[in-house]
Amino acid sequence: MLSKTDIQTYRKMLQNARTPEEAVMMEQLRAITQNIPALYLMLVIAVIALGSTFLQQAPDVLTIGVPTVFVLLGAIRLLIWHHGQKGMLHPEKVQRKLLQVELLTSLLFASLGLWVWALLPYASDQERLYLSFFTAFTGASSTICGISRPRLVGMCLFLTLSVFCILFFDPDEQFYYFATAQIAVTYLVFFLASQSYKRRLAQSVVLLNRLNAENRRASELADTNQSMALTDMLTGLPNRRKFFQDVDAAYNPKTDKRTPVVGLIDLDGFKPINDVFGHTAGDAVLIETAKRLRRVLGEDASVARLGGDEFAYILPKSVSQKDVKRIAQRIVNAMSEPVRLPNKDTSRVSASVGYSSRAFPVKSARDLMEQADFALFRAKEHKIGRAVEFSAVHAESQMREAVIHQAMKKADLDAELRLVFQPIVNSTDGEVTRCEALARWDSPELGSVPPLEFVSIAEKMGMTQQLTRVVVRKALAHLRDWPELASMSVNLSAQDIISRETSDALVAIILTEPEEVRRRLVLEVTESSLLNDMEEARHNLMKFRFLGLKIALDDFGTGYSSLRYLQDLEFDIVKIDRSFGAAIDSTARGLGLVATIQHLCRSLNIECIIEGIETRQQLEVARSAGCRFVQGYLYSAPMEAKDVRAYFAREKRFPGYRELLQDANRDVA
Ligand code: C2E
Ligand code: MG
Ligand code: MG
Secondary structure: OOOHHHHHHHHHHHHHOOOHHHHHHHHHHHHHHHHHHHHHHHHHHHHHHHHHHOOOOOOHHHHHHHHHHHHHHHHHHHHHHHHHOOOOOOHHHHHHHHHHHHHHHHHHHHHHHHHHHHHHHHOOHHHHHHHHHHHHHHHHHHHHHOOOOHHHHHHHHHHHHHHHHHHHOOOOOHHHHHHHHHHHHHHHHHHHHHHHHHHHHHHHHHHHHHHHHHHHHHHHHHHHHHHHHOEOOOOOOEOHHHHHHHHHHHOOOOOOOOOOEEEEEEEEOHHHHHHHHOHHHHHHHHHHHHHHHHHHHOOOOEEEEEEOOEEEEEEOOOOOHHHHHHHHHHHHHHHHOOEEOOOOOEEOOEEEEEEOOOOOOOOOHHHHHHHHHHHHHHHHHHOOOOEEEOOHHHHHHHHHHHHHHHHHHHOOHHHHEEEEEEEEEEOOOOEEEEEEEEEEEEEOOOEEEOHHHHHHHHHHOOOHHHHHHHHHHHHHHHHHHOOOOOEEEEEOOHHHHOOHHHHHHHHHHHOOOOHHHHOOEEEEEEHHHHHHOHHHHHHHHHHHHHOOOEEEEEEEOOOOOOHHHHHHOOOOEEEEOHHHHHHOOOOHHHHHHHHHHHHHHHHHOOEEEEEOOOOHHHHHHHHHOOOOEEEOOOOOOOEOHHHHHHHHOOOOOOOOHHHHHHHHHHHHO
16 A cells, blocks of 8 residues: 555656656656665675685685675665665656666676676586576566566566576586576566566556646635635625635734724615616626726725625725725715616716724724724715715714614513504595504613614614514504504514515414404505515515505605616505605705606505605695695604594594695684
């Protein structure tokens, strides 16, 4: 069996060899080298034994001198051989060395022949027999050591046979004919064995060569796999995994007090491009984004694609604070340039950038990411195409978020969460047939926490399922008690609608109610929540619709307001965002937009509700735009469950639109 060193030597040897022949030569030399000590030992014993046999009758020079010279020369040769054998030889040297071996072996055999010839005159008949035996046997056995090289074997055997014939063959003795024939046949067998040994050697060299090539390919493949695992295939940028490794490597407070700057980039308006122009166009935008980011950030910064339309960068510690700001702004500017799509259309996206701040010390590379993430969240909250640095206000909000998160984790939501209800009023007659359920959290630790705050924290922390389950359960409990004409809408958060697990859990809760209760439940989803995974959202919404529920598109007008969603997802209700309600009386454009949405809903047979109506004037303009169902402080802020029942029972009623206007005229008069 081959040892580990053998395999390594083989590998190195084959790396040096340019052709299989060269590799075979190298292996021959290696085999000979391994056998050389045994060969010399055998020769030394044979030479000493022969010299000693003739001690009495032959001169000292032949019995002591010659063996001494052989032994000494053998020892020197052995030393030189081993010294020269260190390290791997190049093919040319190997060839020279093999020639040397052949030459020296021929010389050795010739000298041995001469020595035997010199001893012959002193030999008795018996000793003559010993000499012939010495010649034939020593020669043959020596060749075994060089079996890997048939040329050497052939040469040695030929020389030995020649010496044997010249010195011992006696044509008058029949015995010698047989002996010579037997020796010749034995030698022939030796020679053939040597040739087949070489052939096998050549075959194993070829096999080993192939094995080596396959190993090389396998390790190249492993290298490619490794780099693929860290690269985003579309843009060629490092991927999320690699980016996290890079952030870890860049943050090294032990050796450097300064921190790198981590930036996160999110494209605004990317998803509609994907939806409207298709994935090829989306891919083109991402590739162009990667190009622009590389150009803006230069060689020293690292850029990565974290996934979807999210990119990230790390600025080295050497970049000045001024440049940190400048670079973030340059990214925003670069991304606001139009992108040419493969179908020759041009499209516009913009980028929101959030980046960490050196003014706030961090404890880990993860904190840098969190700062950038927080700043990005704020950048996206306000307006599109903005760069925001993590600031003191953010640090404070971050701390508050952490506190709320901790409190939420501990909270008994069943006990601490309650629902209030804001009526959705038919402005024609002031009647209420539906209310929106809005969650209120009275935390024993923190007091009352606004829903916008705890809902977004629950979303960030992946806790919406618990929250929504409690809300839906409580909503159904109220709905069960309400008169048959009353319906209720409940808000789902962005994650609920794209999570199969959450939607299944909600389906299980809703299914416990009879159909006549389910029919009166409306689920409100926001447009932005659909964008994350349109197909999953559609699938989950179908399940609810199948149970008899209605689906409302909440905050319409704040996202991309794509008509495609309205049509594809077959919404039953659209709620125009309260920012429109608030602006309806101040801008002609606001009025135009609301009127258009109303018109659209009517033609698609979708119910339309306008939110955020606070004044009579807003109501008047909303009415003129065609709005009938209104939700807003003008009628009522969210109220307690007990107060809402009177409206359903027709014990109380809001003033109708005309009454309101009359009241207003009376006020003016
Ligand atoms: P939303 O679903 O758009 O709910 C309407 C919000 O607008 C409510 O705020 C309501 O009080 C407020 N509003 C109603 N009329 C007016 C008005 O005339 N003027 C102004 N300025 N505001 C008005 P609220 O209750 O603070 O809820 C805020 C948001 O929190 C909701 O917006 C909804 O997105 C979320 N939310 C509330 N409850 C839940 C819930 O149970 N689950 C989920 N996932 N989100 C909820
Ligand atoms: Mg809502
Ligand atoms: Mg809304």
